[in-house]
Amino acid sequence: TIETMPLNVTINGVKQSVRIEPRVTLLDLLRERLQLTGTKKGCDHGQCGACTVHIDGERVNACLTLAVTTEGRDVTTIEGLAKGDELHPMQEAFLEHDGFQCGYCTPGQIMSAICCIREGHADTPDEIREYMSGNICRCGAYSNIVDAIMDVKQGGKKV
Ligand code: FES
């Protein structure tokens, strides 16, 4: 028999109580157990950023995070950003600036972009490029992504 452990974690404002194997990643918990498939699996090895989510407001790669380490914490995924019909300002900006092509990297880019601003690393395009370098876009939408982040930063809206 496989040992499981209890886990209580708040995801997008909803308390979840599950039993999971200790080796399960946060990414697999989200996608396979909770059907929150907006968070993408690119590499599963911390190399691409497609799986970026927030834990207590800070960005992490969900593929490198064991789900059991989120006990008692607050996780936000791309599904948790919009408030009712209203998109998050970063989602709006990605739409406005065409910050995506195939869209596979986009949830991770948006989650990371929000923290790039929160961390105070979005003052110049160069700085944004540096602090977004963990998020790979195979379609090469980088310049539009930087434009979107600059726009949100300069707009001064709370992220
Ligand atoms: Fe997590 Fe690539 S899937 S960094």
Ligand code: FES
């Ligand atoms: Fe296709 Fe970034 S939009 S990988």
